[in-house]
Amino acid sequence: MPPRSRRQRSTAVRVAKWALAGVLATQVAVAATLMGINRWRRRVRPQRGVFPRTPAEGLPVGDNEAMVYTYGVDLYDDMLAAIRGARHRVLFESYIIKDDRVGHEFKRALIDAAERGVEVYVIYDGFANLVVPRSFFDFPASVHVLRYPAFRPGVLLFNIRKSGRDHRKILTVDGEVGFVGGYNVGLMYATEWRDTHLKVTGPAVWELENAFVDFWNMNRAAERPELDNLGDAEWDARFRVHRNVPELIIYPIRAMFLEAIDRAKERILITQAYFIPDRELVNALVTAAQRGVDVNVLVPERSNHIIADWLARGQYSHLLDGGVRLWLYQDAMVHAKTATVDGRWSTIGTANMDRLSLTGNYEINAEIFDEGVAKHLETVFDNDLSNARELTVSEWAGRPVAAKFSEIVLAPWRGIL
Numbered sequence: 001m002p003p004r005s006r007r008q009r010s011t012a013v014r015v016a017k018w019a020l021a022g023v024l025a026t027q028v029a030v031a032a033t034l035m036g037i038n039r040w041r042r043r044v045r046p047q048r049g050v051f052p053r054t055p056a057e058g059l060p061v062g063d064n065e066a067m068v069y070t071y072g073v074d075l076y077d078d079m080l081a082a083i084r085g086a087r088h089r090v091l092f093e094s095y096i097i098k099d100d101r102v103g104h105e106f107k108r109a110l111i112d113a114a115e116r117g118v119e120v121y122v123i124y125d126g127f128a129n130l131v132v133p134r135s136f137f138d139f140p141a142s143v144h145v146l147r148y149p150a151f152r153p154g155v156l157l158f159n160i161r162k163s164g165r166d167h168r169k170i171l172t173v174d175g176e177v178g179f180v181g182g183y184n185v186g187l188m189y190a191t192e193w194r195d196t197h198l199k200v201t202g203p204a205v206w207e208l209e210n211a212f213v214d215f216w217n218m219n220r221a222a223e224r225p226e227l228d229n230l231g232d233a234e235w236d237a238r239f240r241v242h243r244n245v246p247e248l249i250i251y252p253i254r255a256m257f258l259e260a261i262d263r264a265k266e267r268i269l270i271t272q273a274y275f276i277p278d279r280e281l282v283n284a285l286v287t288a289a290q291r292g293v294d295v296n297v298l299v300p301e302r303s304n305h306i307i308a309d310w311l312a313r314g315q316y317s318h319l320l321d322g323g324v325r326l327w328l329y330q331d332a333m334v335h336a337k338t339a340t341v342d343g344r345w346s347t348i349g350t351a352n353m354d355r356l357s358l359t360g361n362y363e364i365n366a367e368i369f370d371e372g373v374a375k376h377l378e379t380v381f382d383n384d385l386s387n388a389r390e391l392t393v394s395e396w397a398g399r400p401v402a403a404k405f406s407e408i409v410l411a412p413w414r415g416i417l
């Protein structure tokens with residue numbers, strides 16, 4: 001190579017490096033500014049954490065009964081009652097368990113169950129609970145505990161099987177009752193966050209048990225017992241459970257969403273805590289809106305993760321211009337991960353509509369083909385709208401230039417979070 005073109009190439013490489021460093025520095029500066037503003041705003045104008053609730057009611061789904069919770073106190077009361085009434089086996093898995101009054105109530109109930117001879121298995125995520133003192137997770141030997149590791153060395157070798165958090169929230173008792181949904185365990189979630197969880201009784205509990213058992217057996221320490229499945233799978237198409245399992249490189253929840261949106265004819269109602277859909281999901285929603293489907297997405301106006309909010313905002317123009325209606329939940333965090341289509345299909349689960357959940361973490365979503373459950377979720381959605389405001393195309397177009405700049409600068413992070 002002649003000396004001049006070698007010089008040109010090294011200049012180009014230097015310019016590219018500086019440009020990249022400049023972009024990264026700008027992203028960090030924008031993110032730090034947003035976090036600073038958020039911290040200040042939370043101090044001067046804290047969220048009231050008051051929101052409408054929709055009473056839970058028993059809804060038949062084939063041979064099962066489903067119940068939808070929208071208030072943490074009600075949910076935790078029923079979960080604790082189930083653990084306290086356990087006779088044979090409790091399987092409890094939570095992404096976050098706080099070291100507070102509610103966390104201790106669960107811990108006590110689990111220990112008491114083990115002490116009266118019930119088999120008790122507990123799984124929690126090591127990374128999500130790094131801020132919780134390790135001593136909180138000291139259980140007597142009678143409780144079998146699996147801490148999903150905060151770090152798995154395989155990720156350093158880009159081994160996708162070793163990636164992802166255990167983001168699931170499952171409780172099953174005696175194979176008779178099961179819970180799944182958005183609620184972690186903690187005092188703040190009990191009263192201040194609007195979330196959605198599902199209780200199911202009947203043969204479909206097997207689905208949740210099976211999900212727990214597979215995870216336990218895949219990740220248990222050698223000295224911990226292997227779990228047998230109790231009962232048989234029902235193959236009931238009305239109530240299915242989908243699991244993202246990075247270890248097996250399967251992520252069916254994203255496909256479930258795409259399939260349901262693709263089939264929609266009348267209406268789609270989605271509630272999401274962190275709404276950062278990928279290109280295909282955005283296109284599916286816009287395509288549905290353009291074929292006349294009434295597409296509605298409810299998100300918190302201010303979530304607990306300001307950067308997630310701003311990554312979500314980066315998609316709003318495309319969605320609003322495409323005819324999707326966006327609703328911003330007021331004065332409280334809405335943490336639900338639900339959707340319903342055409343009054344007949346519903347999902348309630350742990351997966352956020354973002355990259356981390358849909359192609360990253362261990363997740364679990366119930367998919368329910370039932371008009372009663374869908375109708376109930378539509379009522380929940382309507383109640384939530386009484387505490388939300390619609391973001392209009394004109395309001396959005398008139399946002400400050402600094403906001404538009406921040407959205408553009410942070411856009412590349414959507415592929416990570």
Ligand SMILES: O=P(O)(O)OC[C@H](O)CO
Nearest residue numbers: 095167182184273304352
């Ligand atoms: O990861 P999620 O959806 O369970 O949400 C957890 C909260 O963001 C805790 O900060």
